[in-house]
Amino acid sequence: GGRYSLPSAVGLSVMLSIGPDRFDELLAGYHAVDEHFRTAPIARNAPVLLGLLNIWYANFLGAQTHAVLPYSQYLHRFPAYLQQLTMESNGKSVRTDGQSVSYDTGEIYWGEPGTNGQHAFYQLLHQGTRLVPADFIGFSEPNHDIGEMHDLFMSNFLAQTAALAFGRTAEQVAAEGTPAELVPHRVMPGNHPTTTIMAGQLTPATLGQLVALYEHIVLTEGVIWDINPFDQWGVELGKVMANQ
Template sequence: MVLGPEAFEELLAGFHAMDEHFRTAAPEVNVPLLMGLINVWNVNFLEAETHAVLPYSQYLHRFPAYLQQLTMESNGKSVRWDGSPVTTETGEIFWGEPGTNGQHAFYQLIHQGTRIIPADFIAFADPAHPLKDGEQDVHELFLANFFAQTKALAFGKTADEVRAEGTEGSLVAAREFSGDRPTTSIMAPALTPGVLGQLIALYEHITFVQGAVWGINSFDQWGVELGKQLAKGLAPAVAGDEDAIAAEDSSTAALIRYYREHRSV
């Protein structure tokens, strides 16, 4: 809203454009359909449990957190539409950070860890702000890192390549990369309100596709509702009603008593 009604209209147009693409595009070029099916493959056949979203834009630093809410609340289910239990894994643990942060933090695990972690890399040809003199080289180096990470995850580095660099002994295995790590690269000309709308709608439709394949209802959130209901029932105990505290299970009662004894207000 800070950017004005024109930007908001552009955001809505981005939503609509992706909605129409999902509704009308042929399956072989339908991006949300293909990405949703790939995610199902990663979960149910590659046994991936988490999914990293790595935007190379500081303006999207909260986008992974938004996707946590979207995907985990929608597809964190263990029963189908008809009430029968699912027979496969469902849902993914979404997480992530801007790529420049992640490269010096958790990329090591994605590259050489024992877990398969599918990752979506997001970048833009132009930065969100005008470049000053001399900054173009910095921007291109920034994008070179984006391209390099996906290339490294795809193709890795063989032991022979490591030895060719003069490395010997036990260090060879430590510097070898298996590659074949699943990634998806998403690029757009620039991060505009319209492109942001397309990104949001893209992941909404991906989430729907996964839920449809798993046969679950992606549109309820009873796990959240249970916590709300219990919170209302616990209010008297938290307020100090000893009978209410005594009626709780031992763990909850002990936690409430600790709170009551150590609070400063």
């Protein structure tokens, strides 16, 4: 499907836009993760481990959605890219042998960049009743000189992951002088699952690594669920009916 086509000949338009040197860097990033996935032992294989975590969240802990939260405005469309990659690949209800699955497959991927999400839906992540695993993607160096803004941005990145992990107890809230009637409302339970993905800087190579990482996560999940992540018959049906 087209969701896997960026590093193929279909990527010619991207190469013409960014130039062959940058496209080669993108492909090098892909290749690095491809080789890691192919050769690394399972205990140290990042796509396999992350895929297994997603299986754990979805099939054992009941998570229905998965948030992707890049702390870079350049990646503001990355969650939407992953929606097609993950949901078109693993949104299946039939195993490779043609029998119906007896378990949930696929996850609903969504997200927004950085502080946009903090002031929109992070409230639900911190204090809601639904389990939402979240991937935080950040970079230690900005792509342009923006002064202290990048440090402030990454301070929020680190603070949010820590808050989701450790929360805040009633004792801690009360010790801050919070009125007793407000203490329950300000308690944060913590223990929310997050994955932190950090890189030095967002470059074509880094982007290639990120896309390849999620592609192999999708494949890992598809193998475990025994479904085919490379077709999309649900999409095809709509096309056929539209032409009738």
